[in-house]
Amino acid sequence: MRFFSDNAAAVCPEILEAFAASNRLDTAYDGDALSRSLDARFSELFETEVRALWVPSGTAANCLALAALVPPHGGVVCHHEAHIQQDEGGAPEFFTHGAKLLLAHGDGAKLTPESIAARIDPIRDDVHQVQPHAISITNATEYGLAYTPDEVAAIGALARTRGLGFHMDGARFANAVVHMGCSPADVTWRAGVDALSFGFVKNGGMNAEALIFFRTDLADATLYRRKRAGMLFSKGRYMAAQLLAMLDKDVWLRNARAANAGAALLARAAGERLVYPVEANEVFLKASAEEAAHLRSLGFDFYDWAPGEVRLVISWDQDEAAIRPLADAIAAL
Amino acid sequence: MRFFSDNAAAVCPEILEAFAASNRLDTAYDGDALSRSLDARFSELFETEVRALWVPSGTAANCLALAALVPPHGGVVCHHEAHIQQDEGGAPEFFTHGAKLLLAHGDGAKLTPESIAARIDPIRDDVHQVQPHAISITNATEYGLAYTPDEVAAIGALARTRGLGFHMDGARFANAVVHMGCSPADVTWRAGVDALSFGFVKNGGMNAEALIFFRTDLADATLYRRKRAGMLFSKGRYMAAQLLAMLDKDVWLRNARAANAGAALLARAAGERLVYPVEANEVFLKASAEEAAHLRSLGFDFYDWAPGEVRLVISWDQDEAAIRPLADAIAAL
Amino acid sequence: MRFFSDNAAAVCPEILEAFAASNRLDTAYDGDALSRSLDARFSELFETEVRALWVPSGTAANCLALAALVPPHGGVVCHHEAHIQQDEGGAPEFFTHGAKLLLAHGDGAKLTPESIAARIDPIRDDVHQVQPHAISITNATEYGLAYTPDEVAAIGALARTRGLGFHMDGARFANAVVHMGCSPADVTWRAGVDALSFGFVKNGGMNAEALIFFRTDLADATLYRRKRAGMLFSKGRYMAAQLLAMLDKDVWLRNARAANAGAALLARAAGERLVYPVEANEVFLKASAEEAAHLRSLGFDFYDWAPGEVRLVISWDQDEAAIRPLADAIAAL
Amino acid sequence: MRFFSDNAAAVCPEILEAFAASNRLDTAYDGDALSRSLDARFSELFETEVRALWVPSGTAANCLALAALVPPHGGVVCHHEAHIQQDEGGAPEFFTHGAKLLLAHGDGAKLTPESIAARIDPIRDDVHQVQPHAISITNATEYGLAYTPDEVAAIGALARTRGLGFHMDGARFANAVVHMGCSPADVTWRAGVDALSFGFVKNGGMNAEALIFFRTDLADATLYRRKRAGMLFSKGRYMAAQLLAMLDKDVWLRNARAANAGAALLARAAGERLVYPVEANEVFLKASAEEAAHLRSLGFDFYDWAPGEVRLVISWDQDEAAIRPLADAIAAL
Structure with missing residues (x-):
């Protein structure tokens, strides 16, 4: 019996059923009815207006989010054991055109306002040093710890004070939400999160994740970046279908x-x-x-x-x- | 009845059947048995040793191929109506880190040695001008014309003479092969092609294409680039399954x-x-x-x-x- | 006697005198008094508030300007014989992280609102095609033609209407201004130009050009980009000194x-x-x-x-x- | 009296004299006699055949060297206090298209084979983690420590064993050589160094540094990269003149x-x-x-x-x- 990773599990049956149900000619790319329904469906889930894009991997979600929040000459604070630093093969640098990951520390791959400040406070405010433009946390963390809404909000407050974007890598967002017993809203936008990589693949999906923008102004340029990354698939309805099937009936x-x-x-x-x-x-x-x-x-x-x-x-x-x-x-x- | 594009058609039933058949826990990424069988399966089809990678879109296949053939400071000769120039949202420039598309002309979006030479001969051999490093043709072309093996070979000869890589965008490769009645080998590596974007999606696939390297030395670095592009999906077996299902029984x-x-x-x-x-x-x-x-x-x-x-x-x-x-x-x- | 190019001429004596006059210990980078005086000195020349940065080449000036006006996924309309397209070795693509040059036509390398519209009007407003974000013209052109203030203003009006940035490559700006007998303001910001590469090297300088932002909000991020491009020289006063020596006494x-x-x-x-x-x-x-x-x-x-x-x-x-x-x-x- | 940095000092008189002596029309870019003499002059100094390029800053030298040694998806081992990590505003990421700096530790900003191995040994040999492709050390270090030839050679041996390129940031190379009393060759190529940023500006220069390739095969592509970075100045003879003036009479x-x-x-x-x-x-x-x-x-x-x-x-x-x-x-x- 394998306990290597949830990323190798089978796909849950609702998804295969959704494929069968979607399997007809439709409008290409993200012009189909399923893709076009994502904004509304995720807005309902998050109890606020969001923009929701299907993307084919957690790495894609993370990196498109970072590219929306950080210019090429900027930096992203993350944990030194974060997936974006350790396991994405340099994808954050690829999508952001070379932004720098600024590594902070903390037990269990968890960040706090203090550990973030300890990393960025010594940065001189001049052009010689890469300036932080965003914070990225992983929830649940790489060690399976869930952030409470209050813990997220404390980081969100720091982000706002310092003028930084705030991204959450939610490869195991579902597991964190279930553990906390909170609403998805409480641990994201209500706590200051700007963009969420909402993971489905580790949770029974096949190859569709959701990139959620609570700062909806970031979505339009991201549509161009998704296309430019070769990720605007022509039969997008099979991507949207995966997400919708997993939201349906919770x-x-x-x-x-x-x-x-x-x-x-x-x-x-x-x-x-x-x-x-x-x-x-x-x-x-x-x-x-x-x-x-x-x-x-x-x-x-x-x-x-x-x-x-x-x-x-x-x-x-x-x-x-x-x-x-x-x-x-x-x-x- | 819609005749907009083959990229919006339904997925052929063999693929959905393959999903069902693959739907169990397996090794993640491309370590599963299906993914690992691709090199051999496509080598058989092409009657020579090839390296075959699943990728999720034709744009991804094209751009990873170009990134393997052209340095950031180089150029790619293509038709001015080529998909990579017109319809990929700047993806070639993204994946190659800014290589330049050098636009040639020809009826029906078809290139010839002459039209290619007309574009590159005036380029001064100095550092001030972007030098050509590869040629990319589309077969069948954007206007539905198929290259004969001889036509491809003539371009292949030019590529070899000039020291240029040679890529074929085969978004509709199947349609071209069927029209020519030739073997896949004849119109590709036997004619000098180094890398092929072998399209399946427009031909009944869902979201898997094959990137074929006839120059097998180019494949290893491309594995890093695919990962870095967020395209090494954790459940890769559902990608390989699509390709294998479509090769099976032709x-x-x-x-x-x-x-x-x-x-x-x-x-x-x-x-x-x-x-x-x-x-x-x-x-x-x-x-x-x-x-x-x-x-x-x-x-x-x-x-x-x-x-x-x-x-x-x-x-x-x-x-x-x-x-x-x-x-x-x-x-x- | 050589008539190859003005870019190979001697340096005018005022510059060597300025070096001698500046040759003492001073604050590094652009913190010295000469560098800090550039904004005011060029604001006076242009009769409006500008931001002025020394940069070491016309290519640097052009490409930093374009990077300020165009995102990596965007496009720049320029003449197909423009220096940025023909003779900068792909530098625009490097500095912009792969923005695409959208080539327009016109006699004498001169653009008009009509020739620009002919290039951009056919671009579909969707994510599949690279969208124009800026126009770049060269004044005097690569064929030695000077734009009248009215000609520039007509392009500026188009840029404003379409929401495009407007850059002028003024490698031979001095020659154009002298020919027109107009004020530097008339042919730049009063005509809608956002950023100017103000050339000095072809006109007797050594290795300092000025990058002028009429849209002063673009300058701060450019300071980061200049540093990141390895162009914030530690002894910047010798750069500023060149520019000031050439402005002095006209x-x-x-x-x-x-x-x-x-x-x-x-x-x-x-x-x-x-x-x-x-x-x-x-x-x-x-x-x-x-x-x-x-x-x-x-x-x-x-x-x-x-x-x-x-x-x-x-x-x-x-x-x-x-x-x-x-x-x-x-x-x- | 200022003791801030040697990078703010005056220019030594031999350079201003060289400018005066070079101040006539000559061939543009690096086609002049002075620029063309650099390979031979530095080959003599280093007692082996080298390729020598003028570049306008230490950051440019470092980053062009790294771009020659490391692909965009690769990594560079350097000290966590190295100039390339701390003080170049993300330039290494810019020039390499997003290669990652892999930070090692050591007293006085000095690396050893052990500290380098401690950083790279834990890296899994798979596509998920950025692989090291080069080592970069600074000599003298950011804390003014000079490497002995033996210390450099020990790192050079590690680089060779692991298949890594080896770069030396010699912003204060002259000070290190003087301290060691060794030949320039002993502490560079004889110790395994592939590329050297040979600093002149902190040592009395104005705005020219030398990028030396001991692996001469790396130079040709770097000529394209230098042009593409906007650093092939049209009046290159004033760059070469600085270097030659400082080599002359030691x-x-x-x-x-x-x-x-x-x-x-x-x-x-x-x-x-x-x-x-x-x-x-x-x-x-x-x-x-x-x-x-x-x-x-x-x-x-x-x-x-x-x-x-x-x-x-x-x-x-x-x-x-x-x-x-x-x-x-x-x-x-």
Whole structure:
């Protein structure tokens, strides 16, 4: 059984059904009825007017958001373990034409106003140093921690004070929202977020994510950038269909609840072994090389993360029956 | 009935079936078995060793190919009506970091060694002028003309003589191959082509195209560029599945034959009205504004292309029953 | 005697004197008194508040201006023979991160509202086509023609109507102003120009040009771009000193008058051989290969420009004694 | 008396004399005799065949070198306090089209094979992480430390082993060479350096630096990049003249010896207050805010560097008479 990553899970059936239902000739690009309905549908979800674009990957969502917030000569504050810094192959630099990532620190890949200020306060206000233009946080973080609305709002306040844009990488946004039990609005625009990469793929989607602009003035130029990035697919309705299928009947929340529940089950089994509290669908576990090998010998696959530390990620479609054996094996270590 | 573009047609059923068949947890990105089989499968098709990457759009395929062939300070010779110049929103300049398109001319958007030489011979060999590094042709062209293998080979010879890379935009490669009745190899690498954007989407695909490198040394760096462009999707198997489903049992040829046959039907009805010979699935027709309006009043939709000229594009799923009424209406004009 | 180009002439003595006068320790970069005086000095010259930056080449001035006016996904309308298109090695694409040059036509490399509209009117207002964001004209043009203030104003009116920025490449601005006998203001901001590359190097300078922003809001971000381009030199006072030395006592006008007078002398000798009216310091002459060879055999050096056509450029320091022999030789052809 | 930076000092008289001597019409760009002599002159200095280009700033030299060594999707290992990271306004990202700086650590801004390996060893060899393509060190470092030839060679060996390019930012190369008493060759190509930014401006130059390629195959494409960056000045002979004037009669060594001697004088006065050994022309001094204020009250100007720490930089033209009063004041603190 694989616990490598939720990004390798199956696609949830509602999406394949939506493909079948959309499978007729329609207007190309984003001129079809499904694509054109996204603004309204996401505005309803977020209880405010938003602009919503389908994009084909989380990297695309993140980088188009950053390109909207930061000029080529500017900088983006992010955690030094953020996905945009560690795992996107330089895509932020590509889409922004060379903006610089300004690396801040914090436990569990979580930023605070203090850690952000510690990074940007020493920057001289002159043309010799790259000036910050935006902050990017990941929610849930790369270590599966969810920001409370208040924590986001504190960063949002800093962003506003310093005149910085504010982006949230929500590759696991659903898992964070489910954990917090808050409304999507509370942890985004009400807390000062300008743009959200709203992840669906890790949560049961195929290859469509949503890029949400709460600052709606940023969307129009982004339409040009999306096209210029080769990402305005001609049969866009199959992208919109994925997003709509997952919003419908709250499939996105259902899937995230399932994954979070699986992780909670492992967390209870892990007890003192936990490196971080489990607030989403990722479990970081202290385990010796021998213990990890033992688990693998039982048929469980996962990544080593650091010396003496492994990562387990639960997917939307791994139910208790699938996870219980691993929980038992961990408890028995 | 819509004849706007083949890029808006439905997805062929083999693809949806392939999704269902692939819908289980697998290795992420391009590490799955389907993605890893592409090199071999396309090598077989092309009768030589190739590297084959899935990419999500024709623009992506074109621009990643150009980025592999041309440095940022270089130039690409293409037709002034080429898709990369007219309809990709500056994507070639984005992916190549600002390489210049050097525009050549020719009837029906077709290039020849002579028209290419006419563009590049006047370029002084100094650092003040952007030097050509590659040639890009479209086959079938933007006006639905197919290059013969000999025509391609003549350009290939020029490319080799001048030390230029050679890219083929094959958004409608299937239609061209069907028209020529040649092997895919004859009209590509045997004729000197280094990289091919092998289109599937217009031919019944959803959002996967193949980028084929006959110069296999160009592929490795392109893997980095694809990732950096936000296009290494985590569930890559659904991309590979699309391509494989269309290669299987020659679905790609079946679909292209159907579309070409439909266009041929219209061509016979159009007679003297044809602006260009019909060699693929596009029909350019002389029609006055009144005639165009009349056709539309009968329920046929299509684009005006130029004053007194309209474009009709046939899709893989428009059979004779769907097309016959339009053919009759054209004949009756 | 060389008539290749004014860009190879000696530096006028006032500049070397200014170096000697500035040659002491001062504040680095553009913090010295000379650099800080440029805004005021050029504001006085242009009779309005401007921002003035020293930059080390005309290409730098042009491209920083374009980067201020056009986003990476936008386009710049220019003449197909404009220096930015033909002779800057792709620098506009580099500085703008890949904006596209949209090529318009016109005799003598001169644009009109009509020729500009002919280029941009067919552009569809959608994300598939690169949209124009600015117009760039060269004054005097690459063929030595000067725009009247009214001609510039007509283009300025079009720019305003279409929401386009307006840049003037004034590599030979001095020669154009001298020919028109107008104020620098009349042919720039009063006619709608937003940014001017004000050339000094061809007019007796060494390596300093001025980039003038009439839209002063564009200057601050340009300071960052100039630094990022490696062009904020640490001893900036020697750049400012060049510009100030040439403004002082109207040296810039004196030099341009001398060069224009030399060209006029040749023009009178050339008579019917002139390809264009001589309005600056360039003379384009019909001359057979034999005639050109004859002139060269007499010791005159110059470029062939086109079949049967040669170019002669007069520099600020070529006086009547230097030019008279060439005039006589031309008259005697 | 100012001790802010050597980058604000006067220009040495040999340069102004060279301008006067070069001040006649010549071939434009880098076609003049002086520019064409640079390869030979620097090859002689370095005792091997090199390619030598004039460029107008240290940032330009650094960034053109990096662009030659690193693709846009690659990374450059440098110290986290390196000038390219801290003080070039994002120029490395601009010239390389977004390559990433990979920050390593070490006392006194000095790198070692171990500190470099510590940064790059954890990078997974896959497309998700930016791969290192080059190492860049600064000699003398930002804290005035000089690398021994052996120290450079150890890094050069690592670079070779890992297949990385090797760049040296020699903004104060002369000061380092003088300190080491080694040949320029020993501390560069013999130690594995591929490209050197050879600084002249801080050492008495005006606005010309030399970019030296020991890997001569990298030079030709750099000529295109220099042009594309707006840095191929039309009157290039005044650039070459600066470099040649400073090589002639070893003016570059004379100037560096003078600056180093001044720094050594301060170092002796400073004793235990020194933060780093003084190996070039920079002195970092422990001094309380009160002590710094006291020195300033005596007429000495300098930068605060860190809490309780100030920086003093000696220029080529500050002789013992100029420095002695500061040395005495420091000794008397």
